[in-house]
Amino acid sequence: TGGAQWYFQAAIDADADVYLTGEISEAQYHLANETDTAFIAAGHHATERCGIQALGKALAQQFDVEVQFFDEHNPA
Numbered sequence: 461t462g463g464a465q466w467y468f469q470a471a472i473d474a475d476a477d478v479y480l481t482g483e484i485s486e487a488q489y490h491l492a493n494e495t496d497t498a499f500i501a502a503g504h505h506a507t508e509r510c511g512i513q514a515l516g517k518a519l520a521q522q523f524d525v526e527v528q529f530f531d532e533h534n535p536a
Contacts, residue, residue, distance in 0.1 A: 465501070472497050482507040505534040 464481040465488045471479045472495050479492075484501035492499035509531065516527035 468492070468497075468499060480507070503535065 463483070465484050468479050468481075468488050468491060472491070476497065478498040478500065480500045480502060482502060482504040484499065488499055488501075491497075509529075513529050516529055519525060520527040
């Protein structure tokens with residue numbers, strides 16, 4: 461998610477075909493073009509929603525509690 465763009469070089473070194481993260485910086489744009497490695501910056505909100513919802517579901521099942529997820533639109 462956020463800040464993981466700095467691990468892009470490690471992914472390239474590991475022969476990744478695609479790298480998915482929450483954000484991009486200018487350096488990663490150029491590195492993706494130079495190495496022909498796909499880089500997807502899907503935004504913090506989009507990439508962080510699934511994990512917290514999965515955690516809520518697991519907690520609800522494990523502890524028999526009600527969990528609610530409140531989604532707030534955020535394009536970042």
